[in-house]
Amino acid sequence: MRVSDLRLLDIVNVKDGRRLGPIKDLDLDLERGTVKGIIVPGPSRSWGLFGGGKTEDFFVPWDHVKKIGVDVILVDVNDLPEFNIENDDRR
Numbered sequence: 146m147r148v149s150d151l152r153l154l155d156i157v158n159v160k161d162g163r164r165l166g167p168i169k170d171l172d173l174d175l176e177r178g179t180v181k182g183i184i185v186p187g188p189s190r191s192w193g194l195f196g197g198g199k200t201e202d203f204f205v206p207w208d209h210v211k212k213i214g215v216d217v218i219l220v221d222v223n224d225l226p227e228f229n230i231e232n233d234d235r236r
Contacts, residue, residue, distance in 0.1 A: 146213070156185055159211060160223040168218070169202060182206045183218075 148171065156165040170184040187201040205220050212219040 151218070154216065154218050156183070156218045156220055158222050159219050160221060165203070172204065180207045183210065
């Protein structure tokens with residue numbers, strides 16, 4: 146599978162079934178030749194124009210990727226504070 150193919154897949158959290166969005170970027174360790182994690186776009190903070198709706202990206206460590214399928218990438222991000230359901234305003 147190519148990186149360009151990965152960018153077309155949706156990322157889904159197996160803990161709550163939430164769609165986190167597509168891969169925005171990969172974090173690579175070029176010295177070791179490994180993938181350290183994936184970057185997914187965060188939610189918009191407001192509906193403002195001209196940059197008012199900027200998002201904070203989320204880092205998902207590669208060891209939290211559980212399965213790469215034909216349509217989705219399954220991740221387990223329950224223990225990451227950014228995806229803590231109690232503090233999540235994206236519901």
